[in-house]
Amino acid sequence: MQYALTLVFLLGRLYLGDATPSVTHLSQCNRMLMAVEGNAGVTAPQPPTIYGEWVSTRCEVRPGPEFVTRKYKFHTDGTFTAYQFYYTDNHCTIPAYSLKLRGTIQIGDTSWIIRGATKADYELDRVLITSHRSDITEYLITKVNATCPGYISQHQRWLTHVRYHLFSWYEDKDCLEALSFAMHELQLVRVEVHKTFQPKSRTVTVRNELFLGDVHTDRSQRQRYHPTYYQTPLVNLKEQDNCSICQLIHGANDTKPPSLPALPEYPVILHGEWVSTRCEVRPEVFFLIRHLIFHGNHTWEGNYHHYSDPLCRNPTFSLYAKGYHSEGVKSEVVKGGAEFDFITTEVRITTKDTGTTDLLNAFKGDECGRRGRWEMGVEQDVTQTYGCAALGIRLPHTEYELMKMEYDAKRDTVLLFNGQRPSDGDNPTTTSKRATSYQTPLVQCGGVNMFSQDDSRRQFDQNDSANVAMQTSPSRLLAAVGTLLIFHLVHLC
Structure with a gap:
């Protein structure tokens, strides 16, 4: 079964200044990842x-x-x-x-x-x-x-x-x-x-x-x-x-449907660190936990930890990917969404069980790292072999993404949603395959929460969301925080 490279990008706390996460932020993200892995209490x-x-x-x-x-x-x-x-x-x-x-x-x-x-x-x-x-x-x-x-x-x-x-x-x-x-x-x-x-x-x-x-x-x-x-x-x-x-x-029925309260719409600013909120399932079928890092200069990193069970207790392999992304533009198809193009330029794989290790060692061909040299727990760079054909990973790789962010007032944090994967297990490698719905959100684990409880009543003008989404370099982000009125923040009653 081919593994479809999953670029799942979600939004959360924003870094200001240096693009390198601090030890404090990393430990916070690691703690959250450990809480999801194994699903204690579930x-x-x-x-x-x-x-x-x-x-x-x-x-x-x-x-x-x-x-x-x-x-x-x-x-x-x-x-x-x-x-x-x-x-x-x-x-x-x-x-x-x-x-x-x-x-x-x-x-x-x-x-x-x-x-x-x-x-x-x-x-x-x-x-x-x-x-x-x-x-x-x-x-x-x-x-x-x-x-x-x-x-x-x-x-x-x-x-x-x-x-x-x-x-x-x-x-x-x-x-x-x-x-x-x-x-x-x-x-x-x-x-x-x-x-x-x-x-x-x-x-x-x-x-x-x-x-x-x-x-x-x-x-x-x-x-x-x-x-x-x-x-x-x-x-x-x-x-x-x-x-x-x-x-x-x-309290609703088909003749008296519920009307939910309108929520503020925030720009998608790709900056900071984000992790899965649960053990996630994908078509084809596999289970994973994601940890994404956006540096604010249009570059990103992703760690995708794969498991053989729905509680993410039995790891099979981990995949590290990095690359760059386009500036975001307001979606004309999905209200409240923003469209990005993500390019993967580097991939490294670490096998976590004997089954996956044996599978890669048995793969015939020179399109998945060093042939016959896979060791459990030892990372291999597969960039030079243009990915890993055994897992369906090809480099360079482009995906056309849909993303949005929401403020979670109950937990005072930000959620980042990215596009739902195609049901046929394919990747959104053309604009016609760009998602029109979302996956399970990621939660912010590193960076500054730009939309805190004090700011939860603020709403960005939808016409300016795409413009703010483009301001993702550290210097631009500092300017955005210092001069929010430039982006026409409006207050809800």
Whole structure:
């Protein structure tokens, strides 16, 4: 299986001045990496218990792009009721239309596609659709008439704020193709239980997360696609009393969709250090933890630690990559996103288990370091052999990225999102393959938090976001911090 070189770039704390991270910053990042590796306090029951209500914790970005929030309720008799709310904007403030789904689900055996996941079978009974805007109603009528001719007659056209059947098993109606819609995410299930000890109160907090299968990055493939990794997890509502967004979604339905509060939009400034917040899964299938460093002069470094298990406890190999990136420009496709081009010029690999070491030593050819000279725990530079053909790594390598950043007020830190990997396991090596949705975010672990709690009410004018994203050299960054008004900071009420 070829390894697709994963350039995952996320945003966080910003360095000011010298581009070389200090020992303090490195130790902080290492501590955070160690906390993710092994996932202490995390368990994944088999088979998973999915009963209860699960909701989104943020406005989710799906390929397309589509901006979505979700509310799923699974009952003990195997039935479920699910709501998907779609929006016109990247903050999920303006509802477009809603889907209400009913059906049954049966938890199956352990998945052979993803280690740690469970297979499931589902059947839909009905899917109801409700439009919340007149222009969206006309759009939906056009889409449905194109795939189900005659279903919407001229004498009984759809109305805004009224429910209509998009699918009904009982009436043998199926117009789901109009939206390229499928509920195949229910074919792959994983529940993680996160227990965290709180030193001040000497109590243990519990957070249950529900991972469901991913949605294909190519919209035309969704109805035939079987998931190979996960979407953003949903959380169990009963443990989220302090989550205002969770409560908003809980109180909504398909005729009264939730409108989330608009968040400040920040420029993507690639500077500082970032690490994974969890053991991540990728298509094809492998698990990894990332540690990225941006130096502010358009150069970057990345450490990608790979594992054979979904809790990142059994390392297989680590990959170090470095290169440079373009200036960021505002995305015209995905609201709130910025587009970058990343070039990898150097790669070094360290094997961590005998299986990977033997694999590389058995590889015939001169396209992966020194042939037959791989030793476990010893790093090899594969730059001179133009990468490592055995792992699917080619140099030089260019990827076309989508990125955004968010301020996490609860933890007073910054999150960096980069583009979701293509579902077919390929790399975004052409502009047409640039992502329209995001992966699991990285969290800031080194550098100065430019967007602190005191500044959380500030918002950058969207028209200037791309300009600020270009100001990434240390000198320019100092100027940016000292003269924020140059970039038209505005204050939210």
